[in-house]
Amino acid sequence: MKPTRVIGQPRRRVDGRAKVTGQTRFADDIILPRMVHCRLLRSTQPHARIVTVDTGKAAQVDGVHLVLTGESFPISYGILPVSHDEHALCRDKVRFVGDPVAAVIARDEMTADLAVNLIDVTYEPLRTFASPADSLEHDEPRIHDYGDHGNVHKAVALQFGDVDAALGAADHVFDDVFHFEGNTHLPIEQHAAIALKDPDGKLVIYSSTQTPHYLHRALAKALAMPAAHIRVIATPNGGGFGGKSDPFNHEIVVAKAALLLDRPVKICLNREEVFYCHRGRHPVTMRFRTGITTDGKITGLDLETLLDGGSYGSYGVASTFYTGALQTVTYDIPRYRFRGCRVFTNKPPCGPKRGHGTPQSRFGQEVQLDKIAEHLKRDPAELRLGMIAPAETLTANYLRVGTIGLAECIRTVVDRSNWSEKFRKLPLGRGVGLACSSYLSGAGLPINWNDLPHSGVQLKLDRSGGVTVFCGATEIGQGSDDVLVGIVAEVLGIDPFDVRAVTGDTDLTPVDLGSYSSRVTLMMGNAAIQAAERAREILAGPVASKLEIPADRLVFADRRVFDGENPDRGVSFQEAVCIAEARVGTIGTTGSYTPPKSAGHFKGGGVGPSPTYSYTAAVVEVDVDAETGWISVPRVWIAHDIGRSLNPTLVRGQVEGSVYMGLGEALMEEQAFRRLPPRLSSALVHKFPSMLEYKSPTSLDMPEIFTDLIEHPDPRGPFGAKEVGQGPLLPIMPAVANAVYDAVGVRVDEIPVTPEKILRALQARAAGKPARFGPASFPEIAWPAPLLVTPPQEGGDGRASNEPERRSRRKADAGIEATAGVRPSTPLRAGPSIVEGRS
């Protein structure tokens, strides 16, 4: 590993000073002359046809500038090309309590609020769908008029090899059902946006969005405007976690209003509205059937998942595939069948939350492995060590895995937690549990299928000696600006303070697809390295000739460019720039990154591929009161395979933040809903859309965390880095459930693991029933026939043998046919075999 000066050093993040001194300008901090304010009227009905919307009284209120309804928004939009099912304001029907129906723009928020409540909406109520069981059972009325059938949004089935034979050949087949309740992101910053016409008359919008590029596209479509006349500026997000990665109705509404009024229009959602925007964790019920040999090898896995999607598509099709994508990346599973189904219900739409679709089934798999270890009388750590997926191969479902540091992660947490002295040895009420995970370092395929780079970076060097770096990536608190600056400073041998980052602005910065799927460090990072190396090359020639040495002897470090063999001979970085500028003219470079082609060529194969995967192992210690079920978590040990940490301060922050969020999900967070007695009311409301009653841990609830970073650079990542934003969250929930079993001997096969559920399991055991709390069975689902794909190890070529002719790209782009991240097939290219053997 080449020595580095910036990379790998723990540093204060570049935006740290602004954040702690309150100088960061979030969207709601922007105040512009002539600004007016927007409030949305939201549906009070869970499912209803809109009969009339009377805005007369609202429009008369003094100070009201504009009232908008669905009539102004005829064009639908959505994050995935396959589900453009949203309108900025509802037109014909509402689909959940909180769906926006009208908007008022007024001189201040209070006036807008007053006027919004004067809008009269007449609804014709429709049957309410409160649960997936409801939606599976009743096809009519349909919540949407698209989707697979009835209220089933999407049902998918994939099979890699003869799974039934694999299960038949196993010594044991474990069959377990789990449930993972939905939960939400809970960013501290509520969504806010402010739109205006710039002096030229073009549209500008500042928004707390994780994905300015996708917002850019959605605005162009929904407002029928050329994208070139729209500028999206992503303000620093006060937390995102996936909750700000869809284009949102309020953004489109203020954009439209600003165009109509020619005044800046601002909206800042209140906390209730953030719960209605949601796009959080899908509630998932799942069934794992796993075949295992006596010596602890998996022969095959048959997984079924059922997702409660809520009222709109959002990322849901991708979420569905993600519940089944990454099992094989963690453990060696030679044959695999995955069937997933997402249904619509009359609740706020679910979507991507940190871990996107994978934490639910990770929970099921890791708890089941704990049960398998118990049954086989094997230590769960040792069992896992014996089944880790092999590095640098293709999995049965055609995911190309890179380096795998999972074994070292497991050994580290086992060692650090003193596992062997604790597991099954602590007194009643105290226990430890272990779980592992893996996660993408960026989605291998873009949402809108095309051949364009996923991330672009530009550099400007000038005679000041300062460097400005431009990139569309969005700072959502994760530290992407710091990663960008750190990489450029490292390559050019200057101090991070010499670099200025301009990010997340569609006018100024090249496209980066956004801060989601843990893609920024790897993709933006590689693009930044390319741009910076190109700049170094531009400087190197002229400086080398001035110093009269070969260019390859030059070293860029300590703000100097010098002869590596005679370090005293050299020039300052600023001089180097001047020498080069005098020779070649204005200096600017670009870099870009496109992930490698994925190996799977079947429908659905686009979800899961990534340039490389991160790995994590965690041990959680719990304290459980066997009398009441009360649970505390005093300690967590976690080891994360980061490849290489670019700024360890940030990496540790992400790991600890993941533990925090994971414990919230494990122990208390629930996006729960309230139905009233059906004979009296058809209401279906969020049970507690507030930060007081939606329980998320406080600092007092946090355990001591022992973090270890496992660093073996992966050549695919910038300086060897892999992701850290999401992976470390995943093992926490199953590790808690496994620790509860170690502590009191009962299984809670459902997240969150609450005292009530622990106590019910204890009571069940006392009554002679299975010592368990969780779903009894997996619902009957009429699955489509699976696409049959032969695994690479069995000679497959990545195609499904029974897939119908795949649709043309042109048709896919025009309509809602293409699946997210799935290559709508142009004729499949012939080329070198992508199949790799396994040793």
Place this chain on the structure above:
Amino acid sequence: MMRLPGFRYRAPRTIGEAAAWLAENPANTMLLAGGTDLLPNMKRRQQTPSTVVALRGITSLSEIHNGDGLAIGSGVTLSHLIGDARVRQSYPGLWQAAAQVATPHLRNMGTVGGNLCLDTRCTYYDQNYEWRKSIDFCMKRDGKICWVATSSPKCLAVSSTDTAPMLQALGATVTLVSIRGERIVPVAELFANDGMRYLTRQPDEIVTSIRVPAATGWRSAYWKLRRRGAFDFPVAAAAVAARFDGARVVDLRIVLGAVSSRPLSADRAAALLTGQDLSDELIESAAVAAAGIAKPMDNTDFELVWRKKMVRSLVSHALHEIRGDDMRARRHQLARQELLIPASASAAR
């Protein structure tokens, strides 16, 4: 953000002035004593007084006096209360109750009087206007029905004050002042078991002070159930105060919080212990008896059956604590913090 509705704001400097403002239109006037409960409720349109009389400018309300016991001004902030050495030393239960209200920031604003008169809470009621409209409201505000139990003739919102059960167990009284005069009532009589009319305070009366009797020979403890170590209101609580003669209990009161629309006095449970040494068996039977009167409903965090079961544990823990058992590990598990009983109080044993 949610905005306050319009209202008239009065800032009296004396109790007499405040009483006069209040008497002008008692039904539509509310007292502001910190605002951590009232102002969010107003933003959600749960309470929409036309006039708000702020007590903050009345300096005499922010004082704590000793003498025969303590006289605590209703405007004393919870932070002030828990910082007072006399409270810590002589009334550990009151200190534990006040120290577990909400968060440090809210305790800096919230007052003893405000916490005592805290609006009853319910997950069908503590919601913004639009949410409540979506369920067609409830009887406590704007509607007709109690969604917690649709056949209930009265509102079942939950008494959620931490200090009231403890003050009641300590035998405290409150002074109520109006232009009609002054009266003193035991804390127990300040409350009624009705989620809507939960205070017997007349609309024109101001709670000006809380008198806690001398603590000589008394020990007290407060155990609170909530999901997290901060923020949350109680969803069950046990306040216990007892006077000992050696190891024998001479006098004892158990008051339950957050399992009814008012603090509930568990007299039968207390009677089991009076005149006795606190044995493990007696503590257990008293805890069972106390839990028997708890009436948790499905309108707070946690499941009601489990909350009821937890009442037994809370009472048991509190009794063990006043007996002098080392409950620090239990405390830490449940409260996520030490809440150490001041040394002098345990030394009284």
